[in-house]
Amino acid sequence: MRITKSIILIAGIAMASPVGVGAQQNEAPGQAQAASPNEIDIDGQTMFATACGFCHQSGGRAPGRGPKLAGTTRSDDFIADRVKKGKPGAMPAYGSVFSESQIMAIVGYIRTLEE
Numbered sequence: 001m002r003i004t005k006s007i008i009l010i011a012g013i014a015m016a017s018p019v020g021v022g023a024q025q026n027e028a029p030g031q032a033q034a035a036s037p038n039e040i041d042i043d044g045q046t047m048f049a050t051a052c053g054f055c056h057q058s059g060g061r062a063p064g065r066g067p068k069l070a071g072t073t074r075s076d077d078f079i080a081d082r083v084k085k086g087k088p089g090a091m092p093a094y095g096s097v098f099s100e101s102q103i104m105a106i107v108g109y110i111r112t113l114e115e
Contacts, residue, residue, distance in 0.1 A: 042102055044109030051094065052106070060113050066091060070113035079107050 048060060057064035072079070083103050086093030098106070 042105040044102075044105035044107075045112075047098070047102060048106050048109050051097075055091070060110055061115070069110045071115045072110065076104075076107050076111075079110060080104065083107070 045059070048056075052066070053059060055064050055066035056069055060069035062068055074082075080103050082091065083098065083106060084093060084095035094103070
């Protein structure tokens, strides 16, 4: 328990640390900033497997506690909104857990599913 609290505290401090702020301040006005490594390395399949796979079986290819997602006719906007807001009594909301880019990576993964 004590080790877990220490790990959480260290992770929180590391996330709050202003690493790289100086480099961003030295850029010329109007210069586009490169995407952070976290935004580039988003793996929708892995995120789906770890957060959604418990309910959407076989990587979303079969129904489980949640519906089969392969071949869905729902729009990308609908799926993204459902991930963000959830469905009362059926699916938790992940809007405060995932960034917009992460949600779109999950939607992109769902679109690759074949029946």
